[in-house]
Amino acid sequence: MLRYVLTEGDVASVRFGISPLCELGLSLRAIDDPARFPLQLPWLRRTEAARADLDVEALHGLIDDRLWTPDFLNPRPESPLTRLDDEFEQLLATPSQTFIRDLVAVHGHVPAVFAGSPKTAIRRIVRALQELWDASFAPYWPRMRAVLEADVVYRGRQIAQSGLSTMLNGISSTVDYADGVVSVRLRDPNDRRHRIDGLGLTLLPTMFTRRGSAPVGDGPPMIMYPARGQGALWETEQVANPAAVAAILGETRASLLSALGDPASSTELGVRFGVTPSAVNQHLRALRDAGLLVSTRYGHSVLYLRSELGSALLDARAG
Template sequence: MLRYVLNEADVATVRFGISPLCELGLSLRAIREPSRFPLQLPWLSRTEAARADLDLDALLALIDNRMWTPDFLNPRPASPLTRLDDEFAVLAAVPADEFVRDLVAVHGHVPDVFAGPPRAAVRRIVRALRELWAATFEPYWPRMRAVLEADVVYRGRQIAQGGLSVMLNGISSTVSYSDGVVSVRLKDPNDRVQHIDGNGLTLVPTMFTRRGSAPVGDGPPLIMYPARGQGALWEAEQVANPAALAAILGETRASLLSALGDPASSTELGVRFGVTASAVNQHLRVLRDAGLLVSTRYGHSVLYLRSELGTALLEAPRPPVE
């Protein structure tokens, strides 16, 4: 069990971040054991051929049988808009003693593939991760990022409506919050207690964990948790629409209105409904102009959410049939 202890001032320092490098590192879990990540099987299938040309010896040596990865692959993002190139620059400059320590913390030793000068091993890792990104992430990152950004907006809405406790107790079945203590149930049998002491607690949504995760060592306070909406990312979605509403708005707009009880971007919605991005944007603008949706910008995306008027219209009882 890992416990993060927050004082009154620390509560205000809880924030969210998105880390492309963290996604890269955690994706090795799905590559190593696909059956444990059924929601990402479509991604694994689409990228299978591209992964055959990667430096898998180096990549898979970064993860152990417990699905642990070294802390240098799980940086605390500086902001929700963290750039991958910036994270690669930090990784490339990781001190040799820290690099070795993080590998030993996971494996108990330095894997043979990384034997020799640490700087050479770090260069190989950075090169392998860049190739992994180009082959398997870059084509799909806008979709993935939209899901992660939508999750952050949803969690922010939870804080605004119900408070920090409601949000923290809802991010994962293995994360709980009570009396200023955030508890994370980990596979590590050792108990750890870490006081935030003004350092801030960062929450990172990810596509590649099924439960709350945390750094292996005692680095900056960080919790990685499963992002909402992953199941709808890769396959077209069919939403059952009230017939009367569909007759007024059209089936596509009624479907979008039904789906937007949680925030989502036009990119994500296009994938879910099998509609082109330009068509989705046109429908969303019409619904927003009619007051049925609200929108907010988050990072590079515009996220849409059903308004109170849209919800009232959707949930209006049908008149009795005579």
């Protein structure tokens, strides 16, 4: 069990981040053991051929049989707008002693593939991860990022409406918050208790964990948790439409209105409904202009959410 102890000041400093490097590292879990990540099987199938020529030896050396990865692959992002290039620069600057310590914490030793100069091993890791990104992430990252950003917006809305406690108790079945203590039930048998003491607690939504997880060592306070909406990312979604609303708005716009009880971007919605990005944007603008949706910019994305008027329209139909 890992426990983070928050003071009143620490509660105000809880923040969210998105880390491309963290996603890369955690994706090795799904690649290594696909059966444990059924929501990502479509991604694994689509990228299988592209992954055939990667430096598998180096990538495999970054994960153990428990699906743990070293902490240098899980940097704490400063914001939800972190760039992969910046994280690679940070990884390249990892001190040799930190590199060795983090590998030993996972494997109990330094894997043979990384024997010798730590700096040489780190450069090889960065090359292998860059190739993994180019082959398997770059084509799909806008979709993935849209899901992660929508999750952050949803959690922020939860805090505003119901408070921090409700949000923290809802991010994972293995995360609990009570009396100023965030508890994370890990597979690690060791009990750890850390005071935040002004360091801030960072929450990272991710596509590649099924439960709340945390750094292996005693790094900056951070919890990684499963992002909402992953299941809809790879499959075309069919939403049952209220017939009366569909007759007024059309089937596609009624479906979008029904689905937007939670925030989502046009990129994500296009994938979910099998509609081209230009068509989705046209429908979303029409619904927003009619007052049925609201929108907000989040980083490089625009997220849409059903307005009170849109919800009233659906509720009236239901009544």
